[in-house]
Amino acid sequence: MNKIVYNFSAGPSTLPKQATAEAAAAIADFANTGIGIMEMSHRTRPVEGMVAEAESLLRELLSIPSGYEILFLGGGASLQFCMVPMNLLGSNASADYTDTGMWANKALKEAKKFGKVNVVCSSKESIYNHIPKNFEQTPGATYLHLTSNNTIYGTQWKEFPKANTYLVCDMSSDILSRPIDVSKFGLIYAGAQKNMGPAGVATVIVRSDILGKAERDIPTMLDYRTHIPEHSMFNTPPVFSIYVVNRVLHWLKNLGGVAAMEKINAKKANLFYDVLDNSKLFKGTAAKEDRSTMNIPFVFREDAIAADKKEAMEKKFLALAQEKGLEQLKGHRSVGGFRASIYNAMPIEGVEALAAFLGEFENLAH
Ligand SMILES: Cc1ncc(COP(=O)(O)O)c(C=O)c1O
Structure with a gap:
């Protein structure tokens, strides 16, 4: 098509032209191997190197400190709505959730299946048209959950509240759009299909010392600790999606x-x-x-x-x-x-x- 098209979709959404062109070329021939990226085993050097590079680019771009692990997982951000409480929230413990939109609400509903959820604030009454301020955190709550950008309602936390313990944040729709202080967060998750790449992969940035504290038998694939030592390669990861993320991260780095x-x-x-x-x-x-x-x-x-x-x-x-x-x-x-x-x-x-x-x-x- 010759016409210039601008795609304002909320997600999946527009990607850098350079990254999609590189991805298109790699479908036919990845890294001069003569094999397409979707046809190559994840247990090969070129793919392992590409995933490791994506990880280190993300670490560099977001200044992720040591002590934090980076994972590329399937299941989208929605799987994180349950993986987060399953891994972090003990069944006798509670967590604070901010109800700032439909996705935030889905996250808190899912968390209720694993422990006690304190909804510390909500803007539901006004169709989520603002971010509630001045709310109280619950003494003893394991974490405070936020949705940094509410995709549907167009609201965004400009400053993150200071959590009594640590923040957990769904950054699906604004990750990499601004610098953040990762040290305030115990865990950050984001579906890729807005600022990072195609659907099919979610990024998790987790401080490893918060893991292993919820006494629960976690299914292997849903336990962050399964994926950390395997560098997201415990099973076959969404290699093509991660490749596009890799190209988007290069694009962002070159942009400054x-x-x-x-x-x-x-x-x-x-x-x-x-x-x-x-x-x-x-x-x-x-x-x-x-x-x-x-x-x-x-x-x-x-x-x-x-x-x-x-x-x-x-x-x-x-x-x-x-x-x-x-x-x-x-x-x-x-x-x-x-x-x-x-x-x-x-x-x-x-x-x-x-x-x-x-x-x-x-x-x-x-
Ligand atoms: C803020 C936010 N969280 C979660 C999701 C759900 O993401 P996924 O479709 O990857 O599960 C979306 C999707 O638009 C979103 O905008």
Whole structure:
């Protein structure tokens, strides 16, 4: 296709062109071996080296201290909703969970199957449009669980609370978008299919001294301690997905790392929020101080479009956007309207094109 297309999907989402081109080439011939990456055993030097390189690039990019292990596991972020409490939360112990969105809620529901869950705050009543502040932690809770970026509602923890013990965080939709202080976290997990690579692999960064404390017989594959000594190769890992992660990490390093990425992300997000804040037709749905740099939900202003015309106008907006190569802008059903996901790999030109289109549509609508 010759048309320029910008993909604003919330996930799987746009990846750096360089990384997908390298992945396409490696499907035919990986590392000059004459064998495609999907056809090669994980017990070979080129694959082992590639996975080790992905691990060390991630360690470098996020300044992951010693004492932390990096794993690439199957099952997505959703499997981590159960692996985390299964490994960390004793059946007589409790953990604090923050209820900041649908994914956070799924994580806490799953944790209830393994121990006591204290929901220390929730913004559910206001359709998760903000991050609750000033909540109390429970004395003796094993960990405090956060979702750093709420993909559906476009809210993001700008500062992480200090946990009484350690933080556990689902960073699926903003990992590698900004520098973080890993030492505040006992465990970080993220599905790859937003900022890291394709679906099929989840990254886990875990401080090894927190493991082995929940007295429970953990199935072998679900025990982090199975995978650590095997460097994610206890069984056949999702090699192709990890390869794409490897290429994305190279791309990010060449760009200047997460500090440079944070600046670019701020520029892209500010550009788009400015358009929303100055629009008579559109408005953002998230509380200003908690606005995400990754996912921007927006809707028509109630005073601009009559309720009975809204659905037809939304359809028109999405159809015209698609004609212009601006894809996947439909909002999640729980928020309605539209959502622009502008992850690391979304070029600023994509955000500029979308901003210009909003202006054109506004003129058309008035
Ligand atoms: C914040 C967050 N957590 C978890 C998930 C679920 O990830 P997976 O589909 O890899 O299980 C998503 C998916 O969009 C997400 O945005």
